[in-house]
Amino acid sequence: MTAIAEGLTLDDTALAELQASFRGDIVGRNDATYDEHRKVWNGSIDRRPALIARCAGVADVIASLKLCRRHGLPVAVRSGGHSFPGLSVADDAFLIDLSLMKGVRVDPDARTARVQAGVLLGELDRETQAFGLAAPSGIVTHTGVAGLTLGGGIGWIMRKHGLSIDNLRRVDVVTADGELVRASADENPDLFWGVRGGGGNFGIVTEFEFDLVPLGPSVLAGPIFWKMDDSPEVLRFYRDWVADAPDELMTIVLHRKAPALPFVPDELHGKPVVAVICCWAGAAEDGERVIRPLREFGKVVADVCTEKPFLAHQAMFDPSFPHGRWYYFKSCDVPALTDEIIDTTVEHSLQISSPLTSFPIWQMGGAVARVGEDETAFNGRSAGFTYNIGASTATAEGFDEEREWVRNLWSALERHFTGVYVNFLMDEGEDRVRQAYGAEKYERLKTLKRKYDPDNVFRINQNISP
Ligand SMILES: Cc1cc2nc3c(=O)[nH]c(=O)nc-3n(C[C@H](O)[C@H](O)[C@H](O)COP(=O)(O)OP(=O)(O)OC[C@H]3O[C@@H](n4cnc5c(N)ncnc54)[C@H](O)[C@@H]3O)c2cc1C
Numbered sequence: 001m002t003a004i005a006e007g008l009t010l011d012d013t014a015l016a017e018l019q020a021s022f023r024g025d026i027v028g029r030n031d032a033t034y035d036e037h038r039k040v041w042n043g044s045i046d047r048r049p050a051l052i053a054r055c056a057g058v059a060d061v062i063a064s065l066k067l068c069r070r071h072g073l074p075v076a077v078r079s080g081g082h083s084f085p086g087l088s089v090a091d092d093a094f095l096i097d098l099s100l101m102k103g104v105r106v107d108p109d110a111r112t113a114r115v116q117a118g119v120l121l122g123e124l125d126r127e128t129q130a131f132g133l134a135a136p137s138g139i140v141t142h143t144g145v146a147g148l149t150l151g152g153g154i155g156w157i158m159r160k161h162g163l164s165i166d167n168l169r170r171v172d173v174v175t176a177d178g179e180l181v182r183a184s185a186d187e188n189p190d191l192f193w194g195v196r197g198g199g200g201n202f203g204i205v206t207e208f209e210f211d212l213v214p215l216g217p218s219v220l221a222g223p224i225f226w227k228m229d230d231s232p233e234v235l236r237f238y239r240d241w242v243a244d245a246p247d248e249l250m251t252i253v254l255h256r257k258a259p260a261l262p263f264v265p266d267e268l269h270g271k272p273v274v275a276v277i278c279c280w281a282g283a284a285e286d287g288e289r290v291i292r293p294l295r296e297f298g299k300v301v302a303d304v305c306t307e308k309p310f311l312a313h314q315a316m317f318d319p320s321f322p323h324g325r326w327y328y329f330k331s332c333d334v335p336a337l338t339d340e341i342i343d344t345t346v347e348h349s350l351q352i353s354s355p356l357t358s359f360p361i362w363q364m365g366g367a368v369a370r371v372g373e374d375e376t377a378f379n380g381r382s383a384g385f386t387y388n389i390g391a392s393t394a395t396a397e398g399f400d401e402e403r404e405w406v407r408n409l410w411s412a413l414e415r416h417f418t419g420v421y422v423n424f425l426m427d428e429g430e431d432r433v434r435q436a437y438g439a440e441k442y443e444r445l446k447t448l449k450r451k452y453d454p455d456n457v458f459r460i461n462q463n464i465s466p
Helices: 012-021 034-038 058-071 121-129 145-151 189-195 228-243 284-295 310-314 339-349 399-416 430-437 439-452
Strands: 002-005 008-010 025-028 051-054 075-078 094-097 104-107 112-116 168-174 180-184 204-211 218-227 249-257 272-280 306-309 326-334 358-363 385-393
Touching: 008 012, 012 058, 025 034, 034 051, 058 094, 058 168, 058 204, 104 121, 112 121, 121 145, 121 310, 145 204, 168 189, 180 189, 189 439, 218 228, 218 284, 218 310, 228 249, 228 272, 228 284, 228 339, 249 284, 249 339, 272 284, 272 339, 306 310, 326 399, 339 399, 385 399, 430 439
Parallel strands: 051 094, 075 094
Antiparallel strands: 002 008, 025 051, 104 112, 112 204, 168 180, 168 204, 218 272, 218 306, 249 272, 249 358, 326 385, 358 385
């Protein structure tokens, strides 16, 4: 027997057999690269899995899962490692790491892309943009396609083209008993419904096939800034202005202390600002016309909304959310930006202490809202705005205070909530997962879980317990 973790042993032969045929790399606690490979994006998460199986392909995934099932080992699954609460690594678990599975194949004629589970958003964009195409995804290039898509996938072009899952044609899934199955509208449609929002609860998705949309290579995009003191008026204007904006326009509102970047006037560095960041998924001339009233409102202190490569816009937030900082989030959907919500938001935002904290309010609607609520497991298609209240510090220093700030703003907004996006949850317990799906959908997901994973093998996630 080999001791692989505290109180956890594995039959020598079983481990040797796995190692003999494994195409990837198996990393244990005594290996030099163990610390590098157990890390996830959120620096406040420090967990020590028993073994890390860095899978090179589907066969490695199946072999790892079968070994875990035979020996009763807890299973964690990781693709991009960006789960806010680190639900892709766990102490003493067998970590099935898909990050080596980087295949992307774009078919420019059919306008589709086949994408393996370890691909990051920027890697997918790089391949699709070579053909003037894109798969709707998220706003930070180092996020994993897999986890983002399995929760829904909100991003810069969703109001025109829908969520990531609305552009998903098919997935390959390794189920709890180690079988590889396909799920699409025609094959295992119940499973296909569940993976479009239900996260990793039903199996390990090894490949995604997306429909692609024409985009770019340039888009009209970028932030427009005002002083945060002006935010009550800016947000009231913004709310009315976006109310009937075309689907081509997607915006995110940001409150933060201004970063010391070249386009921000020196006197504003470190001072509280509000920004409306735009992305226009259409002809730039039309976008200029629609965005003009916003850039002419009030006393704009910096305006860098301009035509630029879509790839550059996708990378805009990368420096604000690097790996290894300490992060904490609480999130909620609200139906509209009422005067009360605006005033609460600004009052609390003026109290942000960390220069690294930067929290987005997402404009929803458009194509997202035109897909039926029952068509996918994703919930919240009728949300007006999604709050992703986040705090960040470089290290543990100051983290508790910043986390308290997040909790205070979230509590102050609580009575306005209509739901929450599952991918923006921390580890908040079953009630919050139920809130993310709504009671009815949650029951439907439980029924599906009983069919595909009755033993809850996949439980290190936003868990739908069978
Ligand atoms: C910096 C940053 C920016 C973000 N921006 C956006 C955004 O713009 N839009 C948006 O919608 N969300 C966004 N998110 C949230 C993001 O969607 C989730 O954190 C998502 O879970 C990340 O996926 P991942 O593969 O990187 O994470 P991981 O931590 O690897 O996985 C997340 C969860 O999914 C499970 N999982 C991962 N891969 C698989 C798989 N192949 N099969 C089965 N289960 C799997 C894991 O077990 C875990 O429970 C962002 C997160 C971060 C940290």
